[in-house]
Amino acid sequence: MKGSLYELQQQLDEFIAQREWQKYHRPKNLAMSVAIEAAELMEHFQWCDKDPEEFSKEEKEEIGEEMADVLHYLLRLASVMDIDLYEASKKKIAKNHKRFPVDIAKTMKKSGC
Amino acid sequence: MKGSLYELQQQLDEFIAQREWQKYHRPKNLAMSVAIEAAELMEHFQWCDKDPEEFSKEEKEEIGEEMADVLHYLLRLASVMDIDLYEASKKKIAKNHKRFPVDIAKTMKKSGC
Amino acid sequence: MKGSLYELQQQLDEFIAQREWQKYHRPKNLAMSVAIEAAELMEHFQWCDKDPEEFSKEEKEEIGEEMADVLHYLLRLASVMDIDLYEASKKKIAKNHKRFPVDIAKTMKKSGC
Amino acid sequence: MKGSLYELQQQLDEFIAQREWQKYHRPKNLAMSVAIEAAELMEHFQWCDKDPEEFSKEEKEEIGEEMADVLHYLLRLASVMDIDLYEASKKKIAKNHKRFPVDIAKTMKKSGC
Numbered sequence: 001m002k003g004s005l006y007e008l009q010q011q012l013d014e015f016i017a018q019r020e021w022q023k024y025h026r027p028k029n030l031a032m033s034v035a036i037e038a039a040e041l042m043e044h045f046q047w048c049d050k051d052p053e054e055f056s057k058e059e060k061e062e063i064g065e066e067m068a069d070v071l072h073y074l075l076r077l078a079s080v081m082d083i084d085l086y087e088a089s090k091k092k093i094a095k096n097h098k099r100f101p102v103d104i105a106k107t108m109k110k111s112g113c
Numbered sequence: 114m115k116g117s118l119y120e121l122q123q124q125l126d127e128f129i130a131q132r133e134w135q136k137y138h139r140p141k142n143l144a145m146s147v148a149i150e151a152a153e154l155m156e157h158f159q160w161c162d163k164d165p166e167e168f169s170k171e172e173k174e175e176i177g178e179e180m181a182d183v184l185h186y187l188l189r190l191a192s193v194m195d196i197d198l199y200e201a202s203k204k205k206i207a208k209n210h211k212r213f214p215v216d217i218a219k220t221m222k223k224s225g226c
Numbered sequence: 227m228k229g230s231l232y233e234l235q236q237q238l239d240e241f242i243a244q245r246e247w248q249k250y251h252r253p254k255n256l257a258m259s260v261a262i263e264a265a266e267l268m269e270h271f272q273w274c275d276k277d278p279e280e281f282s283k284e285e286k287e288e289i290g291e292e293m294a295d296v297l298h299y300l301l302r303l304a305s306v307m308d309i310d311l312y313e314a315s316k317k318k319i320a321k322n323h324k325r326f327p328v329d330i331a332k333t334m335k336k337s338g339c
Numbered sequence: 340m341k342g343s344l345y346e347l348q349q350q351l352d353e354f355i356a357q358r359e360w361q362k363y364h365r366p367k368n369l370a371m372s373v374a375i376e377a378a379e380l381m382e383h384f385q386w387c388d389k390d391p392e393e394f395s396k397e398e399k400e401e402i403g404e405e406m407a408d409v410l411h412y413l414l415r416l417a418s419v420m421d422i423d424l425y426e427a428s429k430k431k432i433a434k435n436h437k438r439f440p441v442d443i444a445k446t447m448k449k450s451g452c
Contacts, residue, residue: 002199003117003118003119003120003199004116004117004118005116005117005118006116007116008199008202008203008206011206012206015206015209015210018215018218019213019215019218019219020219021218024223024386026162026164027158027163027164027165027168028158028161028162028163028451029385029386031151031154031155031157031158032155032158032258032381032384032385033385034151034154034155034183035148035151035152035154035155035261035265035378035381036378036381036382036385038144038147038148038151038183038378039148039261039374039375039377039378039379040378041144041147041148042144042145042147042148042371042374042375043337043338043375044144044337044338045140045141045144045145045338045371046336046337046338046368046371046372046375047336047337047338047339047363047368048141048336048338048339049139049141049275050140050141050338050339051139051140052140052193052194052195055140055194060194060195060196063194063196064196064197064198064200064201064204065201065204065205065208067187067190067191067196067198067201068198068201068202068204068205068206069205070147070151070183070187071184071187071198071202072202072205072206074180074183074184077180078180080165081165081168081173081176082165082173083173083176083177083180084177085177085180085181085184086115086116086121087177088177088178088180088181089121089181089184089185090121091177091178091181092178092181092182092185093121093124093125093128093181093185095178096128097128100132102131102132105131105132105134106132106133110137110272110273110274111269111270111272111273112269112270112271112272112273112274112276112367113273113274113276137273141338142272142273145268145271145272145371146272148265148268148374148378149265149268149269149272151265152261152262152264152265152266152374153265155258155261155262156262156450156451157450157451158258158451159255159258159259159262159449159450159451160250160255160449160450160451160452161449161451161452162388163451163452223385223386223387224382224383224385224386225254225382225383225384225385225386225387225389226386226387226389228345228425229343229344229345229346229425230342230343230344231342231343231344232342233342234425234428234429234432237432238432241432241435241436244441244444245439245441245444245445246445247444250449250452252388252390253384253389253390253391253394254384254387254388254389257377257380257381257383257384258381258384260377260380260381260409261374261377261378261380261381264370264373264374264377264409265374267370267373267374268370268371268373268374270370271366271367271370271371274367275365275367276366276367277365277366278366278419278420278421281366281420286420286421286422289420289422290422290423290424290426290427290430291427291430291431291434293413293416293417293422293424293427294424294427294428294430294431294432295431296373296377296409296413297410297413297424297428298428298431298432300406300409300410303406304406306391307391307394307399307402308391308399309399309402309403309406310403311403311406311407311410312341312342312347313403314403314404314406314407315347315407315410315411316347317403317404317407318404318407318408318411319347319350319351319354319407319411321404322354323354326358328357328358331357331358331360332358332359336363339363
């Protein structure tokens with residue numbers, strides 16, 4: 001099914017099991033790995049503040065790869081912790097709708113502004 | 114469609130558009146936000162190294178929420194950069210299959226070990 | 227001695243020993259803590275890109291506090307790992323002088339530009 | 340003066356000025372850089388949880404170098420924001436003495452435990 005988080009998650013679980021890497025995939029290590037990959041993603045934006053169209057095809061390829069790495073550790077953490085990331089995501093979106101009513105949100109002061 | 118990344122992405126794009134927050138969602142800021150949320154996720158694992166079953170229902174709830182936050186900024190970055198995260202993910206999994214053949218992977222030295 | 231890294235380090239070591247927190251200060255946990263505090267620092271710059279003089283006195287106070295938190299975990303990691311941060315710093319500065327000769331450095335492409 | 344933060348800070352300021360890199364050293368970019376280097380430091384602790392004496396001389400050398408990188412961006416941020424990191428550090432230590440009285444601190448629940 002195109003676009004399915006569960007499909008990706010299952011493929012990653014198999015990838016790890018085949019390589020017997022489960023012993024390394026403790027919750028703590030996976031949370032660290034999400035953060036490490038997030039920092040590698042951030043490197044592509046470190047010194048300049050470009051518009052989306054200023055990125056080359058190659059840069060976008062590399063950025064997509066780093067984004068995938070972040071997602072993959074998130075999905076492995078979901079598996080190990082037995083957390084349904086799709087359901088958690090739906091729930092958080094619903095919560096944010098209540099937390100940030102449109103009228104108030106439009107005039108909110110953003111962090112660092 | 115249950116589990117669809119694209120569905121979540123579309124809901125988030127609408128959420129942001131309704132609140133007129135697109136101006137804040139520059140690629141650089143979104144990459145930072147992924148890393149900031151990843152660190153908030155990491156806080157739940159900061160001082161101890163627990164097995165999955167040692168986490169309480171409440172902790173798992175909170176962890177799921179932080180995981181959703183990381184995912185949501187990833188999806189927003191995907192939208193803004195016009196990167197297909199699902200396709201990038203499939204591609205990276207295929208690449209890793211080649212990069213880490215099962216036999217070699219089983220005996221690899223892991224970073225920090 | 228005003229400005230001494232070693233003085234700060236010693237005060238932090240005492241602070242931790244008095245509270246019997248050494249058991250939590252494993253190298254891995256301290257490295258995570260540096261990253262967690264670095265992300266809290268980053269939150270002050272998340273959505274805008276202000277010049278230094280645009281920050282209020284209160285913001286600068288808060289930013290200074292987050293910077294101190296990063297430094298403190300670095301110094302604790304230095305103590306626990308028996309690494310001399312001052313010497314490591316001098317060494318890295320010397321190394322960077324060789325790595326980035328002035329002429330070449332002036333025209334280098336920066337990451338994300 | 341051995342151990343002086345101010346000495347390191349001055350050497351770094353000169354290093355950057357010689358290379359005309361000040362234009363890249365916006366507060367936002369420096370805060371990101373602290374976090375990026377913190378993640379590189381974390382990589383050395385990603386999959387295992389070793390005692391200090393289990394690290395080789397080479398690993399400690401590399402770890403010291405990453406720690407220096409974190410410190411250097413902190414010091415550059417201090418310069419750019421005109422924040423005295425040493426004074427901020429002394430202030431934060433004093434604040435933490437009040438915030439965590441010894442008796443209470445000994446029995447505190449730590450984050451992720």
